[in-house]
Amino acid sequence: MYYAVSFALIVTMALALVRAVLGPSVYDRVLAVNMLGTKTVLLLSVITFLFGRPDFLDLALAYSLINFIGVLAVLEFFRSRAQHAGPGDDGKR
Amino acid sequence: MLETLLDILSWLLLSAGGLFVFVGGVGALRMPDLYTRMHAASVTDSIAPILIIAGIMLQAGLSLASIKLAAILLFLLLTGPTASNALASAALLAGHFPEHAKPLDGESKQ
Amino acid sequence: MIVVFDVFLLTLLLITAFAIVQTPNLFVAVMLTGIFSLLLASNFFLLDAADVALTEAAVGAGISTVLFLGALALTAEREAAPSSNRAIALLAVSVTVVAIIYATFDKPRFADPGAPVHQHVAPWYLEKTREAVDIPNVVTAVLGSFRGYDTLGEVFVVYTAGIGVLFLLGKNTSRRQDDLDDAPLGLRHYLIPRMVGRMLIPFILLFGLYVQFHGEYGPGGGFQAGALVAAAIILYALLEGENRALRVLPRGLLKGLIAGGALLYGAVGVVGMLLGGKFLDYSLLSSNPVQGQQIGILLIEAGVGITVTGVLLSIFHAFATRGKF
Numbered sequence: 001m002y003y004a005v006s007f008a009l010i011v012t013m014a015l016a017l018v019r020a021v022l023g024p025s026v027y028d029r030v031l032a033v034n035m036l037g038t039k040t041v042l043l044l045s046v047i048t049f050l051f052g053r054p055d056f057l058d059l060a061l062a063y064s065l066i067n068f069i070g071v072l073a074v075l076e077f078f079r080s081r082a083q084h085a086g087p088g089d090d091g092k093r
Numbered sequence: 094m095l096e097t098l099l100d101i102l103s104w105l106l107l108s109a110g111g112l113f114v115f116v117g118g119v120g121a122l123r124m125p126d127l128y129t130r131m132h133a134a135s136v137t138d139s140i141a142p143i144l145i146i147a148g149i150m151l152q153a154g155l156s157l158a159s160i161k162l163a164a165i166l167l168f169l170l171l172t173g174p175t176a177s178n179a180l181a182s183a184a185l186l187a188g189h190f191p192e193h194a195k196p197l198d199g200e201s202k203q
Numbered sequence: 204m205i206v207v208f209d210v211f212l213l214t215l216l217l218i219t220a221f222a223i224v225q226t227p228n229l230f231v232a233v234m235l236t237g238i239f240s241l242l243l244a245s246n247f248f249l250l251d252a253a254d255v256a257l258t259e260a261a262v263g264a265g266i267s268t269v270l271f272l273g274a275l276a277l278t279a280e281r282e283a284a285p286s287s288n289r290a291i292a293l294l295a296v297s298v299t300v301v302a303i304i305y306a307t308f309d310k311p312r313f314a315d316p317g318a319p320v321h322q323h324v325a326p327w328y329l330e331k332t333r334e335a336v337d338i339p340n341v342v343t344a345v346l347g348s349f350r351g352y353d354t355l356g357e358v359f360v361v362y363t364a365g366i367g368v369l370f371l372l373g374k375n376t377s378r379r380q381d382d383l384d385d386a387p388l389g390l391r392h393y394l395i396p397r398m399v400g401r402m403l404i405p406f407i408l409l410f411g412l413y414v415q416f417h418g419e420y421g422p423g424g425g426f427q428a429g430a431l432v433a434a435a436i437i438l439y440a441l442l443e444g445e446n447r448a449l450r451v452l453p454r455g456l457l458k459g460l461i462a463g464g465a466l467l468y469g470a471v472g473v474v475g476m477l478l479g480g481k482f483l484d485y486s487l488l489s490s491n492p493v494q495g496q497q498i499g500i501l502l503i504e505a506g507v508g509i510t511v512t513g514v515l516l517s518i519f520h521a522f523a524t525r526g527k528f
Contacts, residue, residue: 001100007111008112012117012137014211015119017238019121028127029231031121035118035134036241036242037264039137041169042146044256045149046107046145055421056422057161058257058422059244062427063260064172065168065410066260066431067176068172069265069266069269069434069437070264072179072390072442075179075182077275077276078183078187080276175400178395182396
């Protein structure tokens, strides 16, 4: 029963990867990274029960806390660039 | 009897969760604009973890693993929408507006 | 069936690696590197290596992305044009790849029970851990006790990385540290990320503490815990700005942490010598040798965690304050 969900999760990770490779702007790629992060947490939780070793849940818990920091770092990066550059910066990539 | 019922319920929840994850992934790939893709990706961040983790919790029963799973669900639900908010703020800050939207006259970019 | 998942994830890893090499935009490369670390961590997890997966997820996908973004803020966003003589580089890489592939022909098959590592090394560790150290997580026993010298070397490598970055990016301050004028202000005006982030910080710290001391019973240990605690303080620095973060853990304290952890590890080894045994002999730390081993592992893991926290935070501050750390 866990195999089907794992398969769906891995396929979605592949789709997110395609978005990360294709995405015309950087924000698409950041979105893809964040999505991949949360899918990894779910995949780790499901496979923990597939393997039957519940003490591996610590990994999923650790990563669910840390995944957030990447997106905040991106926001801070753009904000700090705007702080030091001033108006007139396009920012579209 | 109760075990079979729990198994069937788990199966249903996990399948529904997997379906929503897949739908969200396809949406993130095929939507035309950044903000619409964010909408699609947020499906995988909100309803899918609830269904999947509820399905696993039924299998784990009343144990330490269930409490850890509840904590994982809590943190995912807390940080997922916030990450979408932060990403949309970053995009708007750098000047990446939705395709058919124009900023109103006299309004700042915040 | 797990093998199918493994192969699928490895294929995704390959695609990501190609994409990283192809793109000239460094921001894109940083994001793809985060994806690479996540896929690698999932792969490690599928291979049943939980400690390594936890370290890779915490350090590679979480903290490395933040450090790379900080470094990117100091440099340009597009890759410089490649210099000439790519033919020699291509030749060197091709020769190395062919040599490595040729070397893998001699390896035993994946999960072959007759392989030498499964006949001699692994059963010895599994037996001796029960006798000598008696903790459930054999990986921590091997890391902390049987191969304690290696881990001592690793701590000193982390220490060296920290002081290397401080030499390159820190400034020599003999006067009292004042607030930086131009320091990043953080996400103070973004209400939602700030509130949610502040709610998460105590949980991350608590979890880091849990992982530090739970390393003997489950996946965990010093490296992972150090990365988690550093992640909590980095989150605070991102939200509230560099000045407040440097007031929470000032520069002097960070330098003390960097040196203190490595010192603690070395001190445990020297205490073993002073009590009459060899360097890093933990059995003498208590009247019962098994308990001595457990106390020794606890102390050295604490040392590792302290140094890793100090180094990761110093590197982050060195990049984030734009070289005025």
